[in-house]
Amino acid sequence: MERVSSIKKKIAVVTLDCAASKFYANQIKELFGELVITSSYSVLDGSVKNMDEQDLFVVTTDAFENITDLKEFIPIDVPKVEIEVAFTNSSIETLMSIPKGSKALFVNLSEIMVREAITYLSQLGINHISFTPYYPGAMPVNGFDLAVTVGEARYVPNDVKTIIDLGQRVLDTTTVVEIALRLKFDYLLEREKFKEYFRSLAVNNYSFDQLFGRALRMESQFEILMEIMDEGIIGVNENDIIFACNSKAVEITGITKEQAIDHPADSIFSFLPFEECRKTQKKINNLLIKVGGVDINVTVTPVIRGNEYIGSFATIQRFTEEEYKQHKLRIQLLNKGHKAKYTFNDIIGDSEAIKRSCAIAKKMAKTNSTVLITGESGTGKELFAHAIHNESKRRDYPFIAINCAAMPDNLLESELFGHDEGSFTGAKKGGKLGLFEYAHKGTMFLDEVEGMSTALQVKLLRVIQEREIMRVGGNKIISIDVRIIAASNESLEELVYNGSFRKDLYFRLNTLPIQIPPLRDRGSDIMLLFNYFKSKLNGNFTLSPEVTRALLSHNWSGNIRELHNYVEYLTYIEKDMIYYDDLPPGFYNEAMSTSKCNSDTKTNLEAKLLEQLAGNRLDDYLFVLNTLHIGFIHKISKGRLSISDDAEAAGRFLTQQEIRGILMDLNNLCLIKMSRGRGGSKINDRGIKVLNEFRSHIF
Template identity: 50%
Template sequence: MKKEIAVISLDTLAGQFYAQQVRDLFGDRVSVDAYSVRDESVTHMVRRYALYMISTDAFDTVGDLHQYVPIDGEMMEVQVTFRWSVIRQLQALPPGKRALFVNLSQKMCREAVTRLNQLGVNQLVMDLYHPGAPVPDMSRYDYVITPMESRYVPEGAREIIDIGQRVCTSSTMIEAALRLGFEDLLESEAFKQYQESVATNTYSFDRIFSRGLRLESQFDMLMEILDEGLVGVNEHGEVFACNRKMEELTGIPRMDALQQPANQIYPFIPFETCLKEERAQPARVVNVGGVNMNVTVAPVLRSGSCIGAFATVQRFSDAENRQNELRTQLLHKGHRAKYTFADVRGNSPALMRCMTMLKKMSQTQLPILLIGETGTGKELFAHSIHNASPRSSSPFVAINCAAMPENLLESELFGYEEGAFTGARKGGKPGLFEFAHKGTLFLDEVEGMSTALQCKLLRVLQEREIMRVGGNRIISVDVRIVAATNEDLEQRVEEGSFRRDLYYRLNTLPVLIPPLRERGQDLLTLIDQFRSDSGASFTLSPEVRQLLLTHQWRGNIRELRNVVEYFSYVGSPVITPQDLPPTFHYLPVADSSRATSSAPSLPGLTYLKEYPPEDQEFVLLQLYQADQSGSNAGRESLLKAAKESGLSCSQQEIRRILQSLDQQGLVHVTRGRGGTGLTSNGRLLAQKLSHTSE
């Protein structure tokens, strides 16, 4: 029976390429499907796979990963490298030439160039370019190097060298074979040829070749695959082994070093001391040709006698870069807060009042409830609260409560014991409450939590104790809760979908995040910030400036960022009303002075102050049209009709309008798929509105 594999990547073409490599190597033993985060095909991944192979750039956080991959699924990381033919091609380029490396993102550029440098392509002066970066002066570059991303190469390139897609490392393929139980394939000729064709860093040879391959082959291949320089000496201190990386690092040809005294060829390596003392020498930093190298030496002991020694040599900068990459990966896993109050842009009175309150509240241990419309920056404030609190040096863990099914969210929050459910990881798994111990747990969209989980959360807040799923052991946790919602929790409490006792626990320190329409000139400050971030250069005409300042901004800062991004691609130095996005529907902010001086357009209808009158009248007219056809109307159909008519209504707005009409006795709202119908009073009022609109 074929084993099913899912390959998940950020870019569609890259994922399809990796999937084809797996098919070619494993043949008819496997069935491979490719999914991409960028084209959202990963959202359609419903089957369970024997193995999930995930590229390093696919997801930013663990939370993002577990939206699509089962928490107990067999997962592994796809590491990529280049073929030796590519390395030799680039090494043949003249030293000192300037090259521009082009890839999809800055991170992918940096990783690829770092890997090329590690593999010996370091004779070129390389700059990085990716979509969205400032376009460089192409006359400065002799070559443009790109892994099949020629479509992003700026105009004016002298010579484009397409090095093809990066390939999966041999260690990635080996790990996949071991996880699937295909150990016999590791001795096949196909695996051997693949191993020899790719330039990669793997230390798996003992496991790979212990099944019948000769020790000499193991050693030779191990030396050539290492990212570090390797030198071996016998008991007399004579060099008997030297890999290509050592030759590249020192510039000393291997043939000139073999059979020669190591203290003459490599005087910076303390082989003599190691052989004499028969113990490993501490790692040290030495300067070789003006470059700092990290050198370690260890003896080879057999039956109590020293029969030689090995030394590894690595550029100090390479080791440092690797550590920085690991730290960056840790930061991206959601266990550290990335923002502070200094990252908040604006100085409007509404924003300053909010920040003043939050800075004071951050010093307490009490729960904070952030209330605000979508896109107002609730998560940014949650990060800032943690960094301003006494818990700033401890973990910050964030999770979206509405993004996961109930059972998955429970195991993610509270963890589980071994055997708690089918497919549970051996040894169990700690939950996010344990990860956030002594720190802060941010519960975004807390209204999406089921009533059963609300009960468990209430106990954690009261007792500061949790119990893993399937466990019987009480675990004490010290976690500060910051919750966020864009719903009316009081209304949810009245409806019975949110526990009243939990609401009052979370509502200890409630803070309303002001929407963008109430922040005045902050909008222009944010436009300047987003324009600078995108590297664009444009100005706003007075007409556009006034339109933006008086727009309702239903999507708040998220909507504003999208508009500024659109402006950056328009290409006009001055943005006029004609340059507004085609999806931008101008909705003026309600003028309080005008509202008080003019009566509602339809007597007998009580309007909600927070929503435009035209939206509420539109809903009533849609219900009237459905009533005339002998049917009711559901929220989804009302939302669709509003969008088709150019009204930027949200589900929350439709729901609140229907609730208001129901309370006025104009409609009757039924649960489930029954929809909403007009009462006799509502029918008369809608009929008047229909005649007025005609």
């Protein structure tokens, strides 16, 4: 991970000649970009006397004649890098194109610089040209048609016909690397820009380049390894000076890499026991400390080479993160997808009864208290349990559901609490984690909790009260943090009264009770759910009004599960129109028993059905029904526009669209008869009887 400094570094380039100073300053700026500010100074033009404060001085070997002059202009306590130069590959190619045996002047600023360049070219394999040194102040020479120079063509004798100017020699590899190291920009050396630059140089230091390349690769691999670790990593050398700090450590501690790298560990990470590790040279395992109010798990490992301590690494991790990782591993070991699938958005219904239950459940989801869900079989208790978990702070942790009535008592105990090795015949070797341990930090849903034996009820009571368990056959107390949601389709109060359910457990479970309404009490939700299941099952059929009425008046002893079964049945019989005789036999038999009721009972049932369907809009439904009755008395058919006008005259504002919806509902209940076109709607005998049931409500 790159360490980007927000403060630019100031670099002064000092050379003998002004042109060379500007050239090297521009080259450094080109390589290091916006991270540096470069200034050029020359000894010959006297600008060296005007240098201000710098972070680094880059100086050529010929700039100052002696050490005294150097100390006069450059502060002794500021880092310095000596410039070493190199020829480029393109320059060498140019020289190689010169015919063998050619004679040429080599021109530069001084004798030392000329001879140094000729020697360096010889090391690079340029031995086919006979060079003669030439520089300002040298003895005059004659008979040369060719001169080679490195940016100093101005000093070439006038009688030389051909001049090959290779341009200024560039900074060599060691100089660039030294600048990067001094400014702590070494991470830049991995960039392609620097790699391309190094490849452009004609070098003879093969060993250095190989070692440098290998070190660079190893450092890059080390950086990658540091960054992919889940834990924070902080490394110190033998003097407890920090040399490594990954991004995770920055995230956990809030201390940046710039603040940490190259600083003493005891002043930056005083809470980490590096000094103890250095003195004892022993690993410090799982030390729990608090940093900024957060529990951090710390391990410090010494690095020993040749029986000598050369540093140590600290791994740090938030305790909650480590726990979460353990939970994920537990679930993988369990090899089951224990995750809540549903949310409150999956609960279908617009009735006041179901809306009230959802509103209460959402409030309960915000707490950690135990929830008891009651309701008839098939009403959706497990759906509510899933939704409560997904609405809670435990949503990222396991949701484990188990039916307490579905397995023998001894097996249920082993599943819930786990067992130690050898605790009973056939016990798993090495023991087994129980579902309560897998559900740590999450939610345990205990369906049909009344199916637990009295002995297991006692153990469950302890889990709720003490938040701890003990495995079957074990003697170790295991602390857990699990929220319990219990469900029952029986009256636990009656079971407590009969003595089959513990009273103390009942009151522990009943901290936050939720009652799920039966389907028959949810009015218009019946058809809403019917159409929802029909769409999911790709049903392509239409219900006759008689069937719609039968569905709305059905007792639904199996609730939503029964409704789903009927929709599936009607989908698979592949009929375009569903009539009463097409309903499943079970539905038909129940309806037959209902038909034996007397007329008054049937009227009461229809009135109750209308009340459920209309909900809080019952007054609007009764107004429309009463308007149709008045029309019946006066032998007048009533259309939507006429009913809308009557409503406005009575101070009740109903749009034609609203009236259309009410008329369709009344038609489906077989209380009126709708005609197509302008025929209007008429009330029938059944509608009049139901209307009379509500006379006290109307008047």
